[in-house]
Amino acid sequence: MTENLRGALFMMASMATFTLNDACIKLLAQGLPTFQAVFLRGLGATALLIALAHITGALRQPIPRADRPYVVAxxxxxxxxxxxxxIALTxxxxxxxxxxLQALPLTITAAGxxxxxxxxxxxxxxxxAVGLLGVLLIVRPGAAxxxxxxxxxxxTVLIITARDLITRRLSPEVPSLKVAILTAAGVMVLGLVLSLFEPWQMPTAGQGGLTALAALFIIGGYxxxxxxxxxxxxxxxxPFRYTAMIWGLxxxxxxxGDWPDGLTLLGAGLVVATGLYTLWRETRATAS
Incomplete structure (x- = not known):
């Protein structure tokens, strides 16, 4: 298995689990305060990640000193x-x-x-440029x-672009599980702080199960x-981020019960088509 194929499979798995998590959180936000749901999900995800890191030995692996600023960033x-x-999701x-979010492969390529x-x-x-035109069709500035x-x-697209560029700076010695733990813990703390400004309520059994599912999905995403x-x-x-569009639809x-309108689908189609073209170009260049 080539490095590119491994990366593509990881990316497809990431998009599936992130989008499934998004669906769980969107459902939870219909009955629970949003940031309470985020905190509870983060609590479960962080605990599970720490347990997994302990079992695999990743918890004992140090983060090289040179990598620590990048991990924190x-x-x-x-x-x-x-x-x-x-906020946008809800x-x-x-x-x-x-x-x-399908603009990400384009913005990351440009930033790279x-x-x-x-x-x-x-x-x-x-x-x-064509992909960004597609994004404009989706958001339609000035439209009703x-x-x-x-x-x-x-x-969100711009910040995630910066995040992924930082990830490229990490050396192979940095345990991915430790990076995921810090990520989950950071989002959990944010959820806790913001949840203090919301009225808390006791989750039902169904909401508790949905929170556990969200925690499992976000672990996979991270x-x-x-x-x-x-x-x-x-x-x-x-470009394999575009598989998220399938899950989202x-x-x-x-x-x-939502279905995008025609202009949104056209814009998404342009963005996905440009990403697939980029993938085809890279595959052809590698083959030659």
């Missing part, structure tokens, strides 16, 4: 991205916010060229359906996203 970026995301259809010195030719720059929730989704960005080439691995339709 990545955790802070995750927390910073989570706040606008969770106010936007799942498929719509998932569609906006600017900040990491990765080579990007004119064809890929054209694909990035455009609001500040859409802007929060775009802000772990797989870290592993995906540490193997393979960015331009090959990141299916869950939006069958769980929430």
């Amino acid at each position: 990545r955790a802070l970026a995750e927390v910073a991205a989570f706040l606008p995301f969770i 106010h936007m259809p799942l498929a719509d916010i998932t569609a906006v 060229a600017f900040f990491l010195g990765e080579r990007v030719g004119w064809r890929r720059w054209t694909a990035i 359906g455009f609001d500040h929730w859409s802007l929060l989704a775009v802000l 772990l797989f996203s870290v592993m995906a960005m540490r193997v393979g080439a960015i331009a090959v691995v990141t 299916l869950l939006g339709l069958f769980v929430f």
Whole structure:
């Protein structure tokens, strides 16, 4: 199995588990205060990750001194991205916010060229421009359906781009489980602090089960996203983020009864098509 294939599989697993987690949190927010649900999910996820790290021995593996600033910066970026995301998630259809997030492969490719010195030719720059046009069709600035929730989704894209660039800086000696633990703990603390401004309520048995599911899914999302960005080439691995669009559409339709309008689907189609084109170009270049 090549590094690129491993990275692609990790990325697809990350997108599936993240989107399933998003659906769980969106359902929980309909009956529980949002940040109470986030805190409870984070509590379960952090405890499970620590237990897993202890069993596998990752808890005893030190983080190299040179990597510590990057590990902390990545955790802070995750927390910073989570706040606008969770607010947008509770106010936007799942498929719509998932569609906006499909700009990530394009923004990460562009950022990789600017900040990491990765080579990007004119064809890929054209694909990035077309993809960003697709994002504009989704959020539609100035249209009646455009609001500040859409802007929060775009802000999330920018912060996650920075997070993934930081992840690329981590050396192979950094245990992915420890990175995931710090991430889960950071989001949990944010949920706890913000939940103090909400009226708490006792979860029902169903809400407790949904919280446990969300914790399991977010563990997979954290772990797989870290592993995906540490193997393979960015331009090959990141287009597989588009598999999240499939999960977002299916869950939006069958769980929430939402289906994007025509312009949103057109914009998402443009974004996905440019990502697939980028993937095809990279595959062809590797084969030659």
